[in-house]
Amino acid sequence: DQQVKQNSPSLSVQEGRISILNCDYTNSMFDYFLWYKKYPAEGPTFLISISSIKDKNEDGRFTVFLNKSAKHLSLHIVPSQPGDSAVYFCAASDRKSNFGNEKLTFGTGTRLTIIP
Amino acid sequence: DAGITQSPRHKVTETGTPVTLRCHQTENHRYMYWYRQDPGHGLRLIHYSYGVKDTDKGEVSDGYSVSRSKTEDFLLTLESATSSQTSVYFCAISRGLIETQYFGPGTRLLVL
Numbered sequence: 340d341q342q343v344k345q346n347s348p349s350l351s352v353q354e355g356r357i358s359i360l361n362c363d364y365t366n367s368m369f370d371y372f373l374w375y376k377k378y379p380a381e382g383p384t385f386l387i388s389i390s391s392i393k394d395k396n397e398d399g400r401f402t403v404f405l406n407k408s409a410k411h412l413s414l415h416i417v418p419s420q421p422g423d424s425a426v427y428f429c430a431a432s433d434r435k436s437n438f439g440n441e442k443l444t445f446g447t448g449t450r451l452t453i454i455p
Numbered sequence: 456d457a458g459i460t461q462s463p464r465h466k467v468t469e470t471g472t473p474v475t476l477r478c479h480q481t482e483n484h485r486y487m488y489w490y491r492q493d494p495g496h497g498l499r500l501i502h503y504s505y506g507v508k509d510t511d512k513g514e515v516s517d518g519y520s521v522s523r524s525k526t527e528d529f530l531l532t533l534e535s536a537t538s539s540q541t542s543v544y545f546c547a548i549s550r551g552l553i554e555t556q557y558f559g560p561g562t563r564l565l566v567l
Contacts, residue, residue, distance in 0.1 A: 345497075373555065382459075382545050382558030383498070428497060434553040441552045442513070447497040 342366045343431050345446035353454050358416040360449050362429035365410065369431040373443070374403060374414050377426045386427075387414070416451075424453045458482050459559035461546050467565045474533040476562050478546030480526075486549045487529040488513075488556065489521060491542040498545065504529055505552065536566045 344363045352358045362372075370391040375383035389396040389403045389412070396403050402415045416423055430443040458481030468474050478487060488503040490513075500513030502521040510521050518540060520532045533540055546559040 343497075371553065375558075380561070382547075382560050385555050385557065388555065430498075432553060442500060442503065443556060445498040447495055 341447070342369075343429060343444050343446040345427075345429060345449050347449050348447070349450040349452070351452045351454055352419050354421060355418045358414075358419045358423065358451055358453070360414040360416075360427050360429075360451065362412045362414075362446055363410060364412075364431050366431070366433065366444075367410065368433040368435070369444075371432050371434050372403070372405060372412050373430045374401075375428045375430065375445075377428065377448070383428060419453045421453050421455055424451060426450050459546060459548055459557060461544075461559040461562050463562060464560065465563045467567065468536050469567050470537055471535050474536050474564065474566075476531045476544055476546075476564070478529045478531070478559055480529075480548050482548060482557075483526060484548040484550050484557075485526075486552055486554075486556075487523065488547040488549075489519070489529065489531045490545045490547060490558075491515065492545060492561075493542050501531065501544075536564075538566050540564065541566045 342365050373388040374386040376386045377383040387398050387401050387403050389405050394405050405412045426448045428448045429446045432443050460479045462477045489501040490498045492498050499515045501519050502513055504510045504523040522530045544562045547556040549556045
């Protein structure tokens with residue numbers, strides 16, 4: 340049972356335009372969400388996070404939006420650059436849990452390709 | 456970058472042989488994790504450790520064991536490797552269970 344879903348395996352965006360990566364979750368107890376970026380032959384690197392008490396968090400070109408009622412989060416990259424080409428994983432946890440859900444649950448990833 | 460190294464970085468082995476992967480950290484983080492990454496599955500937790508000699512299972516622990524005799528080292532052992540364990544293995548560390556995790560560079564394992 341996939342609790343965190345990234346339904347788009349791949350996405351192509353023109354350089355300079357906005358990239359929007361989507362993530363849906365099913366566990367309403369999740370209260371902390373993260374995005375990781377992964378280049379080939381490297382480990383994932385932390386990009387940005389958001390707590391469920393907020394609906395938006397911004398860090399430079401990266402903004403994460405959280406819609407708790409829809410159980411949906413998205414990552415916006417503006418403007419997109421060639422170096423943003425990578426696989427992006429969303430992850431979620433229930434930080435209040437005492438039953439193991441504190442650990443991160445990852446989505447399957449979306450491969451973003453920025454077209455020059 | 457967090458000080459995490461994994462060894463070996465690449466390994467080819469035969470079905471039925473034992474394999475041990477090593478994760479080493481220089482950050483003195485309490486928590487260490489082993490994940491595997493497979494197409495269509497993302498990152499799945501195999502085992503994790505919350506201190507020296509303290510470990511627990513993740514969602515895909517069958518066929519794997521772990522050990523942590525020192526804060527800085529976390530070993531993942533495949534007692535008898537199978538082709539289904541062909542994967543890329545990532546180690547991660549964090550200060551606490553609900554803190555951000557930082558990942559190592561990965562080990563690509565091929566079981567023939």
